[in-house]
Amino acid sequence: MKKSLSFWIVLLTTLSMLLASCAGxxxxxxxxxxxxxxxxxxxxxxxxxxxxxxxxxxxxTLEAQxxxxxxxxxxxxxxxxxxxxxxxQISLASGDYPDLYMLIPWVDQFSQTDLLRFRHxxxxxxxxxxxxxxxxxxxxxxxxxxxxxxxxxxxxxxIWIDPTKADELAMLRQNxxxxxxxxxxxxxxxxxxxxxxxxxxxxxxxQLNLASYLETMQQAYDTxxxx
Numbered sequence: 001m002k003k004s005l006s007f008w009i010v011l012l013t014t015l016s017m018l019l020a021s022c023a024g025x026x027x028x029x030x031x032x033x034x035x036x037x038x039x040x041x042x043x044x045x046x047x048x049x050x051x052x053x054x055x056x057x058x059x060x061t062l063e064a065q066x067x068x069x070x071x072x073x074x075x076x077x078x079x080x081x082x083x084x085x086x087x088x089q090i091s092l093a094s095g096d097y098p099d100l101y102m103l104i105p106w107v108d109q110f111s112q113t114d115l116l117r118f119r120h121x122x123x124x125x126x127x128x129x130x131x132x133x134x135x136x137x138x139x140x141x142x143x144x145x146x147x148x149x150x151x152x153x154x155x156x157x158x159i160w161i162d163p164t165k166a167d168e169l170a171m172l173r174q175n176x177x178x179x180x181x182x183x184x185x186x187x188x189x190x191x192x193x194x195x196x197x198x199x200x201x202x203x204x205x206x207q208l209n210l211a212s213y214l215e216t217m218q219q220a221y222d223t224x225x226x227x
Contacts, residue, residue: 040071044098046091048084048107049076077108084108159224165216172213179208 035041049055055074065071075091075098077084085108091097103109110118130136161169183201186192192201 044073046075046098047102159220
């Protein structure tokens with residue numbers, strides 16, 4: 001029981017902090033979210049409550065409040081699915097949202113459509129280019145790197161291949177690589193004699209247009225690093 005209680009405390013506080021961090025970007029904050037007279041942070045939670053339980057005084061609430069110096073304010077529904085759904089919809093329509101909807105799936109829950117709609121309506125500003133918009137925040141994060149970019153436009157060991165020659169070079173490289181690997185294996189295993197068959201090996205490379213491949217790659221290298 002102790003382990004289960006600790007798990008729910010961690011889960012609840014994590015979700016609460018997550019929701020709090022999302023507030024303020026298109027979301028109407030809870031009207032009475034504040035601190036109590038003794039400094040405890042008030043957290044409003046919407047949740048079903050069983051008829052034989054009391055969320056205000058149960059062990060979870062009491063231990064969490066003492067451990068984290070918070071004050072829960074429970075907005076409860078019955079365990080009847082229809083009634084719980086209706087009350088949740090009324091809560092959403094009011095615009096005065098609690099800090100957390102802690103629902104029980106088999107009683108009432110948000111649909112996938114609801115979650116997508118709320119994600120776009122609450123977390124992301126309507127105007128993505130506005131002061132709090134997603135694109136604006138991405139641009140501001142990108143600006144942090146100004147002046148720290150590497151001089152190389154792409155990795156220093158890479159070269160830019162003319163797109164009109166890319167397919168031809170790819171084919172040449174594949175053929176040459178296969179030829180080299182196959183002959184290297186034969187030379188190592190003794191299937192070919194290095195002294196007597198080396199000239200034939202070199203002639204085979206020439207037939208695969210090795211000279212053309214090297215010339216094109218050299219030109220690409222020179223072009224890439226001419227500055």
